[in-house]
Amino acid sequence: MPDIAELLRFDVSPLELIVRGSLMYWLLFLLFRFVLRRDAGSIAVADILLLVLIADASQNAMAGSYTSVSEGAVLVSTLVGWNWLLDWASFRFNTVRRFVEPPPLVLVRHGRMIPRNMRREYVTVPELMASLRAHGIEKLAEVKMARMEPDGGISVIREKKTDDDDDGSKVKPLV
Incomplete structure (x- = not known):
């Protein structure tokens, strides 16, 4: 039978x-x-970090790497506290949000890829084209702007069609 006082001492x-x-x-x-690229999907980097650190800290506390559960609880509470504080501060203050979240990065502007920005985030042409196809876009010429968002997703704004670009999708009046 474990000694409860021994489990809770520091x-x-x-x-x-x-x-x-x-x-x-x-x-x-x-x-x-x-340092790392933004490809985590819709989960924020701070959330992934929190999960990894909590898993490690609580595993050490449970496995006995720490000599008490209380030490693991203090460490986990510290990590949760920092994560909560960063979430709260980035919600309340734009300055903190700009530090915590990377700004959106333009990958395509007016149908032209921006190779420098693509290299910066290690986005290949096939990856970009796959993302555009997922948005229902077949050609770069259809893209007004495509941006890599802070969560690593790519958002796309289409070019507006002009009357010269008529593809038959408009209803034409009968004469």
Whole structure:
């Protein structure tokens, strides 16, 4: 039978755990935000980071790498606190949002690819064309603008059709 007091005691100072957790959170957050590409889908980078760190911290607490559950709980609480604070601050303050989320990046403008921006995010021509097809676009000429959004998705705005571009989809008056 385990000794409950032994499970809940601290061998490492709670303040040290908070500092260690904070330093690791910010190191990994900055690495994800500024070094890795944006292809995480609709889950924010901070959310992925939080899941990975919580899984590691709680696994260590459960497996006995820490000598008590309390140490793991302090570390997990620190990570959850930073994630909540970043979400709240980015919702309330544009300055924080601009730091936390990368700005949208234009990949196609008026039917022309922007190779520099595509290279920056490692988007290949086949990947871009597949995304355009998913939006129902067959040719680059149909694209007014395609942007890589902060979540890694590509949004597309079509060029407006002119009367010269009539493809038969309009109803023509009978004469």
